[in-house]
Amino acid sequence: MLALTVSLGLYVWSWAAGQAGRSEGTLASSSAERFMIVDVTYNGKPIKSVTLWVYNAGSSPVLLEELTFGNQTASYTNTTLTDSANGVQGCPYCLSVASQGLVKISFDPQMGLGGVYVATLVSSYGNTASYTTES
């Protein structure tokens, strides 16, 4: 009876400790994530292509899940930032940016020209980075 109680207690403890560790790891990864859009350029009237540069200043790779680009009247969203599933678990179409890495993303938003445009990237942890530019 005693052995059963101790075994059960240790199992519950290890499970709780594991869950706490995972939760803490997620929180730490999320809060340590630090990426930014450092440059946005676009070409054509209306806009034919947009190129943005993303830099990851964090200590771990960041997975970019979603990109939005638009102004007050039009918006473009891209949730497949890689051409094919890259095998990242839980986020197959995410674009991975290595720690201290600089990555270029080009896309065609197919929208007119004019006004203030905002580009926003969302990571797999839900963190965002935005860049405002005026055409």
Next chain:
Amino acid sequence: MSTMITRFRRRRRRAISAVMGALMFFAMMFTVGFSYIYTSEHDIMSVQSGQRSAQLEKLELNGLTNISGYLQVNVNNTGSVVSEIRAVLVDTPSEQSAIDYTSSMFAKQPNARSPSYTKVNFPIAVPPGEWVSLQTNLKYASGQVYVVKLVTAYGNVFATDYPPTATSLAAQALSSGAIGDLYLKFSSYTYYTFASGPGCPSSGGYSGVCLVPQGQGFAIPASLASGSLAFSITLTDLNPSEKTIVLDQFSLIYQTSFYGAQHTNTIPWYIVSNGTESNGLIPIDTEYTPIVLKYDVPVTVFFASSSCIVAATGPSETGCKPFGLTLEQSPGCSNSGCAGSEATVFILSNGWELVPPVTSQEIADLSYSTANYGQNSPFVSTLYY
């Protein structure tokens, strides 16, 4: 009796196991909770520390082109943390996106073994108070505007335009642009007579001729004008790109004198290099060592010779001579002719604008064909009375 004792022992055992169970349960919950809070707190502090450092990071950028027309940027760390430059992007009008120049940059740093531009591997660390000069392989196309962006390890982005925007030029014009790269301190205008003999060194590179300070040069007794005179002014390099100015031996100060309705003469005094003042005497070098004007550092420059002085280092023309007594310059008028003369005073400064730090080897390698600086500055006036 024995039955009562046995029951009592059993009860005590049950009580101990309950306490032990509670303790173990508490220890489990405590270790899980404590490790969670401790680790989270540690992570949060680490993130906050990084954010604080990022806020303290400050780089001042200056875009410019070198003699060959290649775009470069001088980076000065005015913050209080070490900056690590991770990437360099240049927005060019001819390209559809910014170009990453990180893999093709050349850099010059004050603490580098080689003083010249060398290919660099990123990141480039710039300690507080220090600078680095980065050169791209992008040639500047006239009329275009380029934006150079530096990305640091903290995630900060610092940018500068080349050519500078109208706003920054307007700010610079207040200090330097309106009058050129040299700031002339009017009150420093001083005139000198010559001396030689005891106390005036004639070896170790000195000519045996010294300058004796007389006072401000705005009004000079005509009695002194029949002899040789020399002048000095304090110059400050305020080049908007913070380049260093190296003056060649053709830099001079000249006076054009008027007497009544007559233009009497125009006399140049060529630049000389000098030693340290001792007992009121300033020794003049036999040969000219190019004067180096660093950004925002006032330097007193002397003009004393009637001819250009042969250079101790750097380029030299065959017409230039070592400084000697025969090369002292005089206002060129007799006592009676000078009294009442008013002279306009101009400064012709000529030479090279170079990216600091300028080494002695760089000066030795200079040639007139690469001269990229020349300025004619109206300065003051002198009355001979």
